[in-house]
Amino acid sequence: xxxxxxxxxxxxxxxxxxxxxxxxxxxxxxxxxxxxxxxxxxxxxxxxxxxxxxxxxxxxxxxxxxxxxxxxxxxxxxxxxxxxxxxxxxxxxxxxxxxxxxxxxxxxxxxxxxxxxxxxxxxxxxxxxxxxxxxxxxxxxxxxxxxxxxxxxxxxxxxxxxxxxxxxxxxxxxxxxxxxxxxxxxxxxxxxxxxxxxxxxxxxxxxxxxxxxxxxxxxxxxxxxxxxxxxxxxxxxxxxxxxxxxxxxxxxxxxxxxxxxxxxxxxxxxxxxxxxxxxxxxxxxxxxxxxxxxxxxxxxxxxxxxxxxxxxxxxxxxxxxxxxxxxxxx
Numbered sequence: 001x002x003x004x005x006x007x008x009x010x011x012x013x014x015x016x017x018x019x020x021x022x023x024x025x026x027x028x029x030x031x032x033x034x035x036x037x038x039x040x041x042x043x044x045x046x047x048x049x050x051x052x053x054x055x056x057x058x059x060x061x062x063x064x065x066x067x068x069x070x071x072x073x074x075x076x077x078x079x080x081x082x083x084x085x086x087x088x089x090x091x092x093x094x095x096x097x098x099x100x101x102x103x104x105x106x107x108x109x110x111x112x113x114x115x116x117x118x119x120x121x122x123x124x125x126x127x128x129x130x131x132x133x134x135x136x137x138x139x140x141x142x143x144x145x146x147x148x149x150x151x152x153x154x155x156x157x158x159x160x161x162x163x164x165x166x167x168x169x170x171x172x173x174x175x176x177x178x179x180x181x182x183x184x185x186x187x188x189x190x191x192x193x194x195x196x197x198x199x200x201x202x203x204x205x206x207x208x209x210x211x212x213x214x215x216x217x218x219x220x221x222x223x224x225x226x227x228x229x230x231x232x233x234x235x236x237x238x239x240x241x242x243x244x245x246x247x248x249x250x251x252x253x254x255x256x257x258x259x260x261x262x263x264x265x266x267x268x269x270x271x272x273x274x275x276x277x278x279x280x281x282x283x284x285x286x287x288x289x290x291x292x293x294x295x296x297x298x299x300x301x302x303x304x305x306x307x308x309x310x311x312x313x314x315x316x317x318x319x320x321x322x323x324x325x326x327x328x329x330x
Contacts, residue, residue: 001086004079011072015110018065021133024118024126025050025057032123034296043130050134057133060140069106076102205293206286208322209307209315216251222258223249224275231263243303245281245316246274254316256280257304281306284317294322 030051036044050057080097094100118125210218222231224246231244243257256278266272282302284293286309297319305317 001079001082004075004082008072008075008079011068011075012105012109014068015065015072015106016114017129017132018061018068019111020114020118021126021129022058022061022065023115024122025054025061027119028122028126033127035298036127038296038298041127043127046134047127047130050130050137053137056141056144057137059144060137061133063140063143064136065110069110072106073098073102203290204286205284205288205290205307205317206309206314208290209286209317211315212253215245215316219245221251222246222274223251224255224273224278225249226274228263228266228269228272228274228277244274245304246278254281254306257302281316283308285309286314290322297322 033044033047033051037048076098080101222244242260244260244263245254245257247254255275258274258277258279262277266277279302282305284305284307286307301319303319305319307315307317
C-alpha cells in the first residue's frame with residue numbers, strides 16, 4: 001500500500017511538473033532567457049535549445065501530462081482496492097471513486113495551482129525544471145520521430161520542412177503587421193523591415209564581418225602603446241562612433257576597444273595610452289546565424305565584435321552594420 005501511495009504522489013508531482021512547464025514555456029520572456037544564456041547560465045542555454053523546437057517541446061509536455069494522468073488513475077484504482085481490503089467499511093459501493101477523489105486532486109494540484117504559479121513566475125519556476133524537461137524531451141525524441149514519419153507516410157505533411165517553416169514565418173509576420181495596423185502601432189517602413197529580416201534567414205555573421213585589411217583602409221588605426229593625446233576624430237566614419245578598436249603595435253590583430261568617453265576623461269593625461277583603457281572585444285562565431293545573433297545581442301553591448309573562426313579572428317563586426325542591413329532600402 002505504501003508503494004502505491006508513493007507512486008500516486010509521484011504521478012501527481014509529474015502532473016504538476018508538466019502543467020507548470022507548459023504554461024511557463026509559453027509565458028516567459030525569450031529575451032530574458034537569451035540574456036541569461038549569454039551570461040553563462042546552464043539552464044538558460046538548455047532552454048535556448050528547447051526554444052528552437054518549441055512545437056515539439058509542447059507536444060512532449062502534453063504527451064507526458066496525459067501519460068502521468070492515466071498512470072495516476074491506474075495507481076489510484078489499485079490503491080483504492082488495497083484500502084477497501086484494509087478497512088471494515090465497504091468502499092466498493094462508492095461509484096467511480098476516481099471521479100470523487102482523484103479528479104479534484106489532479107485539477108487542483110495538476111492544473112490550477114501550477115499554471116497559476118508558473119504564469120506569475122514563469123522564468124524563475126520554469127528555469128528550475130529545464131534540465132529535467134530537456135532529458136525528457138530527448139528521451140521522447142525517437143517517439144516524435146516515429147510520429148513525424150507516420151505523418152509523412154500517410155500524407156499528413158504535404159509541405160517540405162524548409163518551405164513549411166518559411167511559410168509559417170511569413171504568416172506570423174503578416175499577422176503581426178495586420179494586428180499592428182489595427183492597433184495603430186505599426187510604423188512606416190515596417191514592410192521593408194520584414195522583407196529585410198526574411199532576407200537575413202540563412203546568413204551568417206562571418207559574411208558581414210570586415211576583414212582586417214579592409215578595416216585598416218577604412219578606419220583610423222590606434223596602437224595599444226599610442227598616447228591618448230594622439231586621438232583624432234574619424235571624420236570619414238559614416239556613423240558617429242563612440243568606441244574605437246585598438247590593435248597591437250604591429251597592427252596585426254585587434255586587442256580590444258576603448259570607449260571615447262574614457263578617452264575624453266583622460267585625454268590631457270600625458271602618460272595615458274590606449275592600452276591602459278583597453279577593454280576586451282566580445283567574440284562571435286563566424287558560423288552563427290545573423291538572426292540568432294540579433295536575438296542574443298544585449299542592448300548595452302559594445303559596438304564592435306571580434307568574429308572568430310576556430311582559433312583565428314578573421315574580421316571585425318560593426319553592430320551598426322546589422323541594424324543597417326535590417327533597415328536598408330534596396
